[in-house]
Amino acid sequence: MSSIVNRQSHSQAALKKLLEEQLRQLLGRIPWLSGVQVEANPVAFDRAFDLMAHFQVPRGPRIELWVECKLDPRPSQFPYVALAREFEARAVKRVRVPVFAAPYMSPRMAEICESHGWNWFDLAGNCRITVPDLFHLEQGGKPSVWQRPRPVANLGTPEAGRVVRALLLPEHGGMRWTQREMAGHFGELPERNPGQPALPEPSLGLVNKVVRYLREEAFIEELPDGGFRLRDPLKLLFAWRDAYRLDRHERRGYFTLSQGKKLQEALARLGLQTGGFAVYAAFSAADFQAPHVRQAKTWLYVREAEVAKFERVVEAKPVESGESLVVLIPDDDGVFYLSDGGEMGEHRMACTNAVQTYVDLWHCGGRGHEAAEALMEQRLKPEWKRRGLKV
Numbered sequence: 001m002s003s004i005v006n007r008q009s010h011s012q013a014a015l016k017k018l019l020e021e022q023l024r025q026l027l028g029r030i031p032w033l034s035g036v037q038v039e040a041n042p043v044a045f046d047r048a049f050d051l052m053a054h055f056q057v058p059r060g061p062r063i064e065l066w067v068e069c070k071l072d073p074r075p076s077q078f079p080y081v082a083l084a085r086e087f088e089a090r091a092v093k094r095v096r097v098p099v100f101a102a103p104y105m106s107p108r109m110a111e112i113c114e115s116h117g118w119n120w121f122d123l124a125g126n127c128r129i130t131v132p133d134l135f136h137l138e139q140g141g142k143p144s145v146w147q148r149p150r151p152v153a154n155l156g157t158p159e160a161g162r163v164v165r166a167l168l169l170p171e172h173g174g175m176r177w178t179q180r181e182m183a184g185h186f187g188e189l190p191e192r193n194p195g196q197p198a199l200p201e202p203s204l205g206l207v208n209k210v211v212r213y214l215r216e217e218a219f220i221e222e223l224p225d226g227g228f229r230l231r232d233p234l235k236l237l238f239a240w241r242d243a244y245r246l247d248r249h250e251r252r253g254y255f256t257l258s259q260g261k262k263l264q265e266a267l268a269r270l271g272l273q274t275g276g277f278a279v280y281a282a283f284s285a286a287d288f289q290a291p292h293v294r295q296a297k298t299w300l301y302v303r304e305a306e307v308a309k310f311e312r313v314v315e316a317k318p319v320e321s322g323e324s325l326v327v328l329i330p331d332d333d334g335v336f337y338l339s340d341g342g343e344m345g346e347h348r349m350a351c352t353n354a355v356q357t358y359v360d361l362w363h364c365g366g367r368g369h370e371a372a373e374a375l376m377e378q379r380l381k382p383e384w385k386r387r388g389l390k391v
Helices: 012-028 083-090 107-115 157-168 178-191 204-216 233-243 260-272 283-289 303-312 354-364 366-388
Strands: 039-040 051-056 060-070 094-102 119-122 127-131 133-140 219-220 228-229 251-254 279-280 298-302 325-328
Touching: 012 039, 012 051, 012 094, 012 119, 039 157, 060 127, 094 260, 107 119, 107 127, 107 178, 107 233, 127 233, 133 251, 157 178, 157 233, 157 354, 178 204, 204 219, 233 366, 260 279, 260 298, 260 303, 279 283, 283 298, 283 354, 298 303, 303 325, 354 366
Parallel strands: 060 094, 094 119, 298 325
Antiparallel strands: 039 051, 051 060, 119 127, 127 133, 219 228, 251 325, 279 298
């Protein structure tokens, strides 16, 4: 199948024929189902579809699967969002089911289909097709037989991470952006937020690539005046979380005799002396933002150039075991973006912002997932909802 499908000479009509054959095979797995007929180019409600599979259930209604085929679908171009409800409303003595088909279905595309009441399948045989009160056909995990073009952006890169952080920060919920404003946003941070460290600006070309990808995946939406804003914060956070690599940052273990208030005061001095390039991270940041999991160790991000200052101010020594401090040396200063000073302000060192804390917790191991979920429910979701975003 893979060698057949990936021939460059395939036309849209040929791919539609392959999808038609795949649909026949999927329905053929149901042993009691017979008499299935497939028509090409049917019309429903003045709309042309690519395929319709129909059959009659004994002593039951006529079943119709109306299939829309696309070569390389993008979530932002999902067709006929309201059509599933229209099918149901107009069905008389029959059951009409909308189905979306493509050579390759990304997890995001499948998610969009399901959220709008559409069934789906691809050429590998991955599918989710439900006929109410009759059958449910679902299969996933089969490797793709279609070589989809590589995405224009990789959310796992440090540069893309800067754009994603700016969009996801709850304080920016509903905010209108332009690509030029996004590119210049990071250079203006010290002016807008005294005490915040300056961060390198991503190039306008990089911002364009990331924004185009996020638009195609329906994570952001276009505005009538030409700007854009965040549309689906939860799913974008999950996508960034899955692309994010905590192991890019060097991890070092330290031990100090300082504890409790004495340690907090030393770290507060460190934060001031480093200009914001030392912050609480992971479990320790979550202790201030959404306390849930007790952690005996103190987690920090410290810029490489500030490590000697950290060792002196905190009186910390590197150790191979028995660490009381976990220090992450970031490979990118984006982790310090709009760090959270919280209610204590200058009386303690700042924390990573809640979005950064969430992704770090998710990859920390131990009870990191549990702490991340608590942060999501206690901090991120309420903030997004308060700013009118759907989560």
